[in-house]
Amino acid sequence: MRSQKRRIAVVPLGEVPGIVPKSIAAHILGYLNVNAEVLSPLRHPDYAYDPRRLQYNAGAVLKALESHSFGRYEKVIGVLDVDLFVPIFTYVFGEAKQGGKYALVSLNRLRKGHGEGAFVPEPIYLERAAKVALHELGHLYDLHHCSDSRCLMHFSGGLEYLDRIPLYFCRYCSVFMRDALSRPRHRRSKG
Template identity: 40%
Template sequence: MILVVPIGITGRYILHALLEPLSSIFGDEVKAGERLQAPDGSWIASRRQYMASFLLSALPPPRGRSDRTLGILDADLFAPGLNFVFGQASVDSRRAVISVTRLREEYYGAPPNETLFFERALKEAVHELGHTYGLGHCPDPRCVMHFSNTLSDTDRKGSHFCPTCEVHLTHMRAPFR
């Protein structure tokens, strides 16, 4: 089971757009969890950003070995050494977090495009969850596990795993099923 948790003011409409597509891509049950307040210390006022690792460790730990928790934040996220991150994942704790703020066209001064926004959010969610199953970055630019340096990389790739990543994913999940 994949638990999707809204963090802070993140709108539930974002979660509801993701539950079904995530369930069909991972072939697993996907549920919306209770809202998590961002923990003290996670907001770095001087950067006006949240620190991804703080939020990751505040997410509810998945129960079983096959379970995952995905946090969704509608605010900017960073990791030390990087200006910002779209998301972060931990294989060991089986948790991931994504930020949707930079996925909106409005963020770049362009007119809103809701379809594009939800497509990008789904790709980021699948990508970070893919990392929690032990998948690395994929050289195939159309594969969801391809590294996105910019949003145009994200827009070029699909929301699904390429056949190679799909095989790896199946193998890595097999012992827990």
Template identity: 40%
Template structure:
């Protein structure tokens, strides 16, 4: 292939619906202004399963991906549909290596409605995109932002997540642009 590879690669681990990967790719490409590829994933999540918690360990997934991944992409977003945790928290929607290469999003809890049942698909997809954009930004060194209208606002619940937008505030956008310049990234 003579086509240049993208800057960000999206990698499903275990069963993830192709439509979710496509929506992630389109939205990340639009918000980050960077070329995105959907890559072949890994079938099994078994080695990341914690039987005591009946959940999958987000940190182990990130470490594994970091050690094994040999693709040319600058950043990798792993996508899972199972429930993930980090040791100090009950669950997380996503996790990332700050200033690292790997980010992770789990779709598992993102279709829930506070009154019970599920939200409509559009809301479900929007939440997945927000978590992915937020976590990827951590890999570019961005930290949490106090601005209400910023995807880098910290969220501790689905209500928080629904509150903020999928894009960056001017300050965070400027930080990101600065990182692009330093990394000499190929934008769209």
């Protein structure tokens, strides 16, 4: 029996187009049947800016996010419009700690179309953001990268890969995800 309802928070970090967090929350409900709520924005992550890379350090943003308790939420997805990096990659669309509570989705590169200065229509932009969010959420529920290129957990190293993966998990990953979501929530021991 489920004693506590699962809840996922979607929280903008700085200014992001309002439709994006709403769409991410709707996708979480629609694909995973888990309630997701959009919270009021937290401050813009200027503290994570790296002047040498002209990008924002994903680890530093995650750390700041972790300093908020978000007690009633099981998982927290921060959505931001700045370009993120982790030391080993040029850039990342998202970042999450495997099996953790907090993840990030960067919208910065998701508007780009094919060709110089081109942009994709809004539905594709929203779909890309939903893919990144559900993929990172998969990591939070301890799913690893999947070798099946027709799976949302397949690693996407660029937009062409992101556009190629579908907006759903393969059979194996779906079972894993369903399993993770059917386990009772951990009792909170602190905060």
